[in-house]
């Protein structure tokens with residue numbers, strides 16, 4: 309992973325944690341933390357986005373595959389923040405396998 313990629317993931321995760329802690333109005337991220345379905349809303353989004361990734365790959369839609377992958381990674385990071393885990397936990401796990 310390049311330094312730029314790491315920086316953007318860290319910045320995105322820090323923004324997600326801010327939205328979780330401050331719950332600003334109009335924030336999609338904040339709406340996931342206050343959703344009436346609780347964590348299930350985010351889990352459902354992860355399922356939907358994973359399906360969209362699969363369909364884009366099957367259809368060889370390369371731009372769509374990148375966009376849907378970004379949606380999936382974003383929702384995965386939201387889930388980690390919901391579970392009081394961090395992007396550093398994810399990084400450590402990946403590094404341990406490297």
Ligand SMILES: N=c1c2ncn([C@@H]3O[C@H](COP(=O)(O)OP(=O)(O)OP(=O)(O)O)[C@@H](O)[C@H]3O)c2ncn1[C@@H]1O[C@H](COP(=O)(O)O)[C@@H](O)[C@H]1O
Nearest residue numbers: 320323324327334335336337338339353356378379382383
């Ligand atoms: N990276 C993302 C990001 N990726 C995807 N999404 C949202 O995830 C949703 C994906 O849903 P879908 O693809 O199903 O599209 P949809 O039709 O809007 O779906 P529904 O929400 O209506 O079910 C969209 O509403 C996207 O806007 C994101 N929303 C926010 N971020 C990041 O989070 C930061 C904080 O954003 P706010 O929470 O909006 O302040 C932003 O600066 C971005 O960097």
